[in-house]
Amino acid sequence: MLEAVTSLPFAAAESLSTTAGGFLPDAIGQLRHEIDERMLRIPTRLNAYGYDPWGFHVDTTRRSTLVTSLLYRYWFRVETHGIDRLPPGRALLISNHAGQIALDAAMISLACFLEGEPPRIVRGMGEYWLPTVPWVNIIMVRTGSVVGTRKNCIDLLENEEAVIAFPEGIRGMNKLIWERYQLQEFGQGFMRLALETHTPIVPIAVVGSEEQAPGIANLRPLARLLRMPAFPVTLTWPWFGPLGMVPLPVKYHIYFGEPLQFEGNPSDEDEVIAEKVEQVKGRIATMLAEGLARRRSLFW
Amino acid sequence: MARFPLEGPEQLFHFTQAATPPKPPRAHRGAEPGEKLLITGIAGGKGRLIARRVADFFQIAGVDRVPWQGAPHNVRLHVVDLRKRKFEDVFRTERPDALVHLAFVRHFRSDPEVRHEVNVLGTKKVLEYAIAQGVKRIVVVSSSYVYGALPDNPYYVDEDYPLNVSRTYHEVRDLAEVDQLVTAFLWRHPEVATTILRPVNTLGYYTHSTIGHYLKQRYVPTIMGFNPMVQFIHEEDVAEAVALALQTGAHGVFNVAGPGAVPLKVAIRETGGTAVSLPESFARTAIGQLFRLGLYPTPPGAINFLKYPCTIDGGRFARETGFSPLFSLEDTFASVRH
Numbered sequence: 001m002l003e004a005v006t007s008l009p010f011a012a013a014e015s016l017s018t019t020a021g022g023f024l025p026d027a028i029g030q031l032r033h034e035i036d037e038r039m040l041r042i043p044t045r046l047n048a049y050g051y052d053p054w055g056f057h058v059d060t061t062r063r064s065t066l067v068t069s070l071l072y073r074y075w076f077r078v079e080t081h082g083i084d085r086l087p088p089g090r091a092l093l094i095s096n097h098a099g100q101i102a103l104d105a106a107m108i109s110l111a112c113f114l115e116g117e118p119p120r121i122v123r124g125m126g127e128y129w130l131p132t133v134p135w136v137n138i139i140m141v142r143t144g145s146v147v148g149t150r151k152n153c154i155d156l157l158e159n160e161e162a163v164i165a166f167p168e169g170i171r172g173m174n175k176l177i178w179e180r181y182q183l184q185e186f187g188q189g190f191m192r193l194a195l196e197t198h199t200p201i202v203p204i205a206v207v208g209s210e211e212q213a214p215g216i217a218n219l220r221p222l223a224r225l226l227r228m229p230a231f232p233v234t235l236t237w238p239w240f241g242p243l244g245m246v247p248l249p250v251k252y253h254i255y256f257g258e259p260l261q262f263e264g265n266p267s268d269e270d271e272v273i274a275e276k277v278e279q280v281k282g283r284i285a286t287m288l289a290e291g292l293a294r295r296r297s298l299f300w
Numbered sequence: 301m302a303r304f305p306l307e308g309p310e311q312l313f314h315f316t317q318a319a320t321p322p323k324p325p326r327a328h329r330g331a332e333p334g335e336k337l338l339i340t341g342i343a344g345g346k347g348r349l350i351a352r353r354v355a356d357f358f359q360i361a362g363v364d365r366v367p368w369q370g371a372p373h374n375v376r377l378h379v380v381d382l383r384k385r386k387f388e389d390v391f392r393t394e395r396p397d398a399l400v401h402l403a404f405v406r407h408f409r410s411d412p413e414v415r416h417e418v419n420v421l422g423t424k425k426v427l428e429y430a431i432a433q434g435v436k437r438i439v440v441v442s443s444s445y446v447y448g449a450l451p452d453n454p455y456y457v458d459e460d461y462p463l464n465v466s467r468t469y470h471e472v473r474d475l476a477e478v479d480q481l482v483t484a485f486l487w488r489h490p491e492v493a494t495t496i497l498r499p500v501n502t503l504g505y506y507t508h509s510t511i512g513h514y515l516k517q518r519y520v521p522t523i524m525g526f527n528p529m530v531q532f533i534h535e536e537d538v539a540e541a542v543a544l545a546l547q548t549g550a551h552g553v554f555n556v557a558g559p560g561a562v563p564l565k566v567a568i569r570e571t572g573g574t575a576v577s578l579p580e581s582f583a584r585t586a587i588g589q590l591f592r593l594g595l596y597p598t599p600p601g602a603i604n605f606l607k608y609p610c611t612i613d614g615g616r617f618a619r620e621t622g623f624s625p626l627f628s629l630e631d632t633f634a635s636v637r638h
Contacts, residue, residue: 047560047561047562047629048628048629048630049562049566049570049629051529051561051562051563051566053455053456053529053560053561053611054455054529055528055529055561055563055609057563128451128452129451131451131452131608132451133525134523134524134525134526134580135525137525137526138525138526138527141529146454146455147451147452147453147454149452149454150454151454151455151456151457152454152455155454155455155456
């Protein structure tokens with residue numbers, strides 16, 4: 001059943017690549033080739049069955065990456081700047097978060113996979129309720145994410161993996177359009193983890209994601225009623241039904257900053273940690289401002 | 301790590317003095333060759349393997365409710381029920397130096413009261429008799445199930461993680477109770493080298509484990525939309541872990557992890573079964589009904605182990621004893637392939 005559900009888009013993409021082979025330059029075939037080649041070079045260690053200890057699976061990820069890479073290359077036409085600043089070994093990627101759907105996470109991961117040397121699998125920290133959702137829990141785990149518990153994060157970092165976190169959390173994700181590129185309050189958990197595991201923090205600014213689904217309201221009472229973390233209303237959702245979830249084809253620019261190394265006691269008081277968090281937030285804000293100043297247009 | 305300023309008001313306070321490091325726990329010596337070892341539940345699969353593994357090292361006596369046909373000639377057997385008075389006589393006549401406690405009811409075929417009586421009260425008695433007879437080392441084989449399978453479980457929990465199993469699977473709470481009973485004993489009697497082992501899913505020819513029976517089915521029920529990572533270990537490696545615990549005198553609670561983890565459905569495929577995905581609501585009702593009629597071996601609470609991970613970190617035991625599993629995942633699956 002899962003196979004049927006998850007392989008549908010892959011099968012569609014693959015059949016498209018064969019039937020369209022005649023008149024399209026075989027873009028999908030090439031992309032698949034590139035993904036296969038890069039997947040061989042990821043530093044993540046796997047067991048005899050192709051899984052890592054946290055359930056990451058190469059073949060599943062290869063297929064899902066094919067679909068999301070099409071978004072990366074042809075929908076958002078992502079331009080990645082400074083990917084060489086991603087250090088080898090453990091790293092905590094910290095970025096702004098917006099756009100109602102966590103496509104920014106997917107695009108940052110793809111930047112690290114498609115442009116990084118060596119290609120990296122970025123490990124996401126999922127919400128606590130995600131493991132209870134059928135199929136979603138499997139896809140989440142097979143593509144390299146885990147439940148965002150402290151222990152999982154520490155274990156992954158100590159295994160020299162790159163972990164991505166959005167300290168704005170849901171506050172950033174459901175920003176309204178007039179709040180775009182205004183960083184919301186940052187959580188402190190990521191900084192304590194970085195201090196505890198001596199992990200460099202890579203600040204990332206994503207320009208484009210904050211306009212992909214312009215939110216005009218967030219119906220909190222309805223969200224509570226439906227037990228959802230938020231109920232966003234955008235220019236297209238829910239007016240056009242499921243089609244309204246399709247993000248605008250904005251152009252993405254992803255800026256990787258110089259890694260920041262912090263030292264200190266991970267169990268310091270909030271004020272001490274907040275000071276360090278502000279440095280990261282300030283760095284991302286500057287990178288966002290620079291990126292916005294450099295941007296010529298929303299769509300190209 | 302000196303974080304205290306040399307001068308300042310903090311110095312006035314007594315509690316800013318660097319605390320003296322706690323004394324390392326009293327090291328226990330490992331077993332000497334020729335010590336007397338009593339194994340409870342010796343006729344079970346694990347008991348037989350452990351007895352054979354340590355037969356050259358210890359003088360072995362065993363006790364079980366059923367006889368062990370074809371036991372090695374140098375193993376003295378007592379066919380006694382652990383709930384009976386005669387059980388205490390075994391301790392009096394054998395006067396063991398070491399004890400491996402395996403006499404647990406892990407299946408659900410018997411009355412829940414019998415389960416509780418054997419597992420919880422039985423363990424209590426065993427520990428009392430052991431103290432009365434001056435046993436120097438005790439190994440109790442618990443299991444990783446005691447942590448429970450819950451959606452927000454982190455992967456690879458260590459021994460300090462709470463024993464959550466009864467939150468969703470109350471039929472096996474007696475096993476968590478046993479574990480905690482022995483943990484309390486471990487702290488109360490530091491003079492006895494007590495080892496609690498919590499091995500992961502044990503597979504093998506001899507062992508009758510719930511997971512073994514589950515995987516040996518031709519069509520194996522799974523829950524639609526879930527496929528958690530599951531760890532496995534070969535039964536011989538569990539026997540090895542018990543032997544190491546005895547021979548090193550490791551004192552404490554230890555997870556025993558095997559060669560690794562795979563998704564449940566990979567394990568089903570590798571052991572030769574066919575996974576059948578059932579919608580959860582249907583599976584819960586069907587398994588509940590079949591279990592009540594005695595047609596299915598596990599109650600519906602076990603379904604959580606088909607949905608969520610319950611994985612452990614075996615690092616502490618490996619560091620303490622040098623344990624490393626000999627059997628790979630392939631070997632482990634091959635041992636129950638049908």
